[in-house]
Amino acid sequence: MKLTLASCFNRLILVATISVSAQINATTIKGTITFVKKPPLVGIAYIPIADISPTQETVVIDQIDKQFTTNMAVISSGGEVTFKNSDNVEHNVFANDAKQSAKFDVGLMQPGGEKKIKVDWQQNSIVRVGCKIHPKMRTYLSTINTPFHRIIEFEKGQQQYQFSLNQIPDNADIFSFKIPKYDAVNIDLLTGSSWEVDITKNGKIRGHITIIKE
Amino acid sequence: MSDNHKLRVALVYLVISGWLTATLIMQTSMATPLSTPSLDDIEYPEGEPPTEAEVYLGKLLFFDERLSGNRQMSCATCHNPDMGFSDGLKVSLGNDDKPLSRHTPSLYNLAWGSSFFADGRVSTLEHQVLMPIFSSDEMNLSKQTLLDRLNSEKLYQQRFKQVYDIETIDTQHISQAFSAFLRSIIAINSPYDQYLKGNQFAISKEAISGLKLFTGKANCIRCHDGPNFTDDSFHSLGIATIDKGKGVIDNDASMNFRFKTPTLRNITLTAPYMHNGSIADLESVIHFYNRGGGSGPNKDSLIQPLNLSDVEIRNLLTFLATLTDPILIERPRLPELYQAKITTISGENK
Incomplete structure (x- = not known):
């Protein structure tokens, strides 16, 4: 392969970028979540990033055995979500969360059907999505715009969970942890290197989260 | 027959019936198991x-x-x-x-x-x-x-x-x-729940045949699944013609004439049946489903003729009766x- 001056210059830029990234993305956050009693369905831990342009990604959520295939999906405001129906019964996916200005209804979806919705509601919200026909079905769309996130699915009978967020920027100042219907946990990362915070729902303690910055 | 032989026969019966129960309960892939409701849930x-x-x-x-x-x-x-x-x-x-x-x-x-x-x-x-x-x-x-x-x-x-x-x-x-x-x-201690706990004699052979129909030919499990024999889903059985049910609540014509799937636990105690009490007894309910439901608007495609025989209808009824646990x-x-x-x-x- 012939190396031109331009390609050498480009490689130099690439090396420089990687080395700067390595310097910035040096931190890992390790966490432990412990529930006092029965755990909820799902939660998300993330590092909010203020100066990042929204991505236009697409998320696909299927419906099988009268359940959504995921309990939570992350999508930026402006992105698209495709709902599929791989069940052999009809479904009707909808959301109606006035607080987050999130409202959509895909109408009846026959088996094999597919519908797309645009995420046109506010950033930094968690919106419940359900099925009008099967009210026990639920999934959540988390509209955060950060690559540093971890969805944690909880299980009946298991009270302790561990997670890590890798390669987060050194200058990250906030760690957030959210569970639908629970009080949000926000930790100031600029003060110390380990934290233990109560997880509460309507002010009542339901568990604890411990995080360590490494 | 010697005592040892009797014991062996009894053990084989228990193993087979246990396997049969597990198979029936889990038979339909999309169904939540017909288990006993857990207080932890x-x-x-x-x-x-x-x-x-x-x-x-x-x-x-x-x-x-x-x-x-x-x-x-x-x-x-x-x-x-x-x-x-x-x-x-x-x-x-x-x-x-x-x-x-x-x-x-x-x-x-x-x-x-x-x-x-x-x-x-x-x-x-x-x-x-x-x-x-x-x-x-x-x-x-x-x-x-x-x-x-x-x-x-x-x-x-x-x-x-x-x-x-x-x-x-x-x-x-x-x-x-x-x-x-x-x-x-x-209500979580019906004869069926005792059967699930391992008492193979808590329900009759006819009821076990009914359970097989429930999860198979009669297709009941498509909506009446899970520990409470309902998925809380909304369907039109072709009964309602005026009352639009969930359609009014959702302001959505596609949901018209749909009503909630009720639990079948203690179903023998709660006659008459359907959202409007239009069917007097449980046997008539099964005959109604056997015919493929009513002729009202927006009828769900799940409701199809079942071709159940009289004996099968009786077995299905017998199974439903095992869900009785008066409180x-x-x-x-x-x-x-x-x-x-x-x-x-x-x-x-x-």
Whole structure:
């Protein structure tokens, strides 16, 4: 392969970028979540990033055995979500969360059907999505715009969970942890290197989260 | 036959029937297993079960006729514990005995419920419980009169103070107490549940054949699955022609004439059937499904003729009967309610 001056210059830029990234993305956050009693369905831990342009990604959520295939999906405001129906019964996916200005209804979806919705509601919200026909079905769309996130699915009978967020920027100042219907946990990362915070729902303690910055 | 041989035969029978049960219960891939409801799965709003005192307070309210405008009806008038928490009538009788448009639903295992009323208009018990009281068609009591009546009664003042540590009774705590009592109406020890626990003789061979039909040919499990034999889903069986059910709630024509799939636990105790009480007995319900449902609008494609024979219908009925676990409710002590009634009436007359 012939190396031109331009390609050498480009490689130099690439090396420089990687080395700067390595310097910035040096931190890992390790966490432990412990529930006092029965755990909820799902939660998300993330590092909010203020100066990042929204991505236009697409998320696909299927419906099988009268359940959504995921309990939570992350999508930026402006992105698209495709709902599929791989069940052999009809479904009707909808959301109606006035607080987050999130409202959509895909109408009846026959088996094999597919519908797309645009995420046109506010950033930094968690919106419940359900099925009008099967009210026990639920999934959540988390509209955060950060690559540093971890969805944690909880299980009946298991009270302790561990997670890590890798390669987060050194200058990250906030760690957030959210569970639908629970009080949000926000930790100031600029003060110390380990934290233990109560997880509460309507002010009542339901568990604890411990995080360590490494 | 020697004792050893008998023992071996019995063991083989137990292994085969255990395998058969597991196969039947899990047979339909999309169905949630027909298991016994787990108390751990109840989602209490406060995260933990209510106290006995809270449940008893809810029970007092449930049986108290002063919670209706004309003091003639309590919740138990329609949801009579001795009649499967229903009333045996085709449709409920509301304020001044005027017939309503729907049948009184039973109250079994609401603790696991995800939507309430036949049209699913609310998603929590706390939201649901006061609606019939305030409805002018049903118990016809205004919010203010409810609060006045309860706040002027020493019995309730004391009990609300004891349970919630409040001086003034409000609708939030009334609703909480009601819900605590309703969540305590739990039926999880039917012959079928005993069968699941390993008592192979708790249900008959005919019932096991019925279970096989339930999960197979009769297709019941498509909607009546899970521990409470319902997925709480909304379907049109071709019965309704005027009452649009969930379609009105959602303001969505595609949901017209759909009503909630009821639990089948204690189904033998709660005749008549369907949201409008239009089918008098359980055998007729199975014949109705066997014919492929009714001819009303927006009928669900799941409802198709089943071609069940008379013997199969009988076996299915036998299986449904194994879901029976009558709940005995000891009514509140009469002097307590009676005394409360006298005090309030005389208080209001002053």
